[in-house]
């Protein structure tokens with residue numbers, strides 16, 4: 314357990330002198346490097362003050378979490394907002410007990426003995442239960458599925474590996490298949506990888522993680538299956554405080570059966586229960602409403618985490634950081650200065666990669682409903698009162714409710730030509746694999762600004778970006794220097810996740826030399842050049858948020874409903890009129906109709 318003494322030392326060094334804590338004194342020891350002989354120390358000196366805060370903060374949270382304590386978001390926010398400012402320190406566990414100031418250190422000391430390595434996971438859990446540290450059980454329902462194998466288990470292991478899960482965590486794969494614990498461990502072991510920067514204990518950690526992973530054969534009756542799951546969890550939890558997360562990685566069709574069965578049969582009464590639901594959260598407004606009502610009959614809204622992995626990417630978090638923490642952007646963020654916004658989510662891979670669930674959903678449900686509409690909501694919302702999940706969701710939902718209902722005339726549907734004959738089932742249907750549309754937000758800030766969206770599979774390259782085109786400079790005295798094409802002088806801000814993470818700002822610049830030649834060049838912030846850090850997978854980010862009870866990147870039910878209100882009418886119209894998608898070649902730019910759509914709304918797509 315290498316990291317613990319280091320982090321404990323960190324906490325002692327901070328020593329929480331009183332309920333009022335100066336953050337400058339917290340971060341100062343970190344810069345000395347004396348206590349940071351752990352894996353992160355090498356990057357410390359080279360990064361700015363805020364980053365140091367962030368790294369220290371993550372370390373503190375990690376240790377506290379291992380001890381079953383929770384660091385409220387507001388503590389972090391205060392630190393981020395005002396480096397060196399005073400604020401109250403209240404750390405509490407989820408059962409409500411509050412620790413203040415020096416008590417934290419004492420309580421951590423009390424728990425030191427419980428955070429040592431033990432021979433078996435079971436012993437490990439018993440030891441901690443006796444000492445009152447809450448246990449955490451995470452169930453992955455649909456454990457044999459593609460998403461669970463490729464994303465969820467790897468993310469859980471990455472969190473475990475980097476010390477973000479409590480030592481007494483129990484991971485439970487649940488499926489209808491008759492698998493032993495060993496079968497499940499063998500099945501997932503191949504997809505678990507260690508982080509590049511601290512490979513040393515990889516095998517060791519992998520073994521421990523797998524030893525704490527179990528399979529529950531739920532059979533074909535989820536009611537019975539969930540009781541079985543609960544009983545198995547209880548064996549590990551013992552008498553102490555116990556928290557549970559259920560990740561529902563199952564097809565939408567069985568979501569309710571699973572959710573309602575677990576609500577009845579698998580919730581703990583000795584701690585909190587949180588349920589993670591996968592997109593697309595229904596098939597249209599009505600089915601989604603049914604799901605929501607049923608879920609709400611069994612769970613509090615605050616227990617439900619509707620996950621969309623795109624929202625766990627830095628691109629998305631940066632949308633609000635860029636805008637609300639830079640004076641150079643926020644004043645420009647409106648119809649006065651922004652001419653149009655493009656949201657692009659293009660994928661090279663074809664349908665083969667998504668065969669099993671894609672046919673029933675199609676691109677509108679798979680990508681547009683949450684990825685794209687959530688991106689627009691975060692982009693266009695008013696400044697929230699705070700970074701609290703509810704404050705952010707309050708603002709997002711207003712944007713979604715202000716989006717004009719989509720008109721079929723402002724929509725382009727495409728379908729990838731099936732030359733390989735591999736994806737037999739979807740090609741027989743009219744399922745779109747490409748979708749472009751022009752959206753309008755009917756509020757004072759965005760009235761008349763087209764939001765052009767484009768998403769498709771089997772396209773020429775992976776591209777995930779938000780592109781903001783600004784208006785032309787009124788009365789630009791340099792206009793003639795750009796020649797005929799007035800778009801050349803358009804300022805653009807590009808927030809990019811793929812092909813590589815970057816923030817680019819296109820500005821006009823004088824070409825060096827004699828004469829006055831102007832050039833549109835880019836101020837580039839390429840993440841790989843600027844930050845020498847490994848970027849965690851977005852599922853890791855979001856799973857950690859669920860553990861922390863931070864809902865700001867998860868959709869609330871009113872947001873889900875508002876998004877369906879935008880899309881349901883055209884989904885039904887497409888079905889009713891059997892609208893045929895335009896076929897397009899693999900590896901190209903997609904249907905030509907998208908270009909006509911751009912022209913209709915006065916937008917030139919920024920293709921590479």
Ligand SMILES: NC(=O)C1=CN([C@@H]2O[C@H](COP(=O)(O)OP(=O)(O)OC[C@H]3O[C@@H](n4cnc5c(N)ncnc54)[C@H](OP(=O)(O)O)[C@@H]3O)[C@@H](O)[C@H]2O)C=CC1
Nearest residue numbers: 455456457458459460488489490562563564565567591592
């Ligand atoms: N695959 C992906 O990349 C993405 C998937 N999603 C969403 O995640 C969910 C899962 O997708 P995916 O993993 O691809 O689906 P799969 O079909 O690959 O896996 C579904 C899993 O659900 C289990 N399952 C099926 N029926 C039941 C049932 N009645 N009761 C309990 N378990 C059941 C299956 O287990 P078994 O048959 O062994 O019992 C299987 O493990 C879907 O809602 C999808 O929309 C979202 C984004 C991306």
Ligand SMILES: O=C1O[C@H](COP(=O)(O)O)[C@@H](O)[C@H](O)[C@H]1O
Nearest residue numbers: 622623660662666667679680684
């Ligand atoms: O949510 C989804 O996203 C993936 C692409 O995500 P990435 O992070 O791997 O780029 C997409 O392929 C899938 O269809 C969709 O459901």
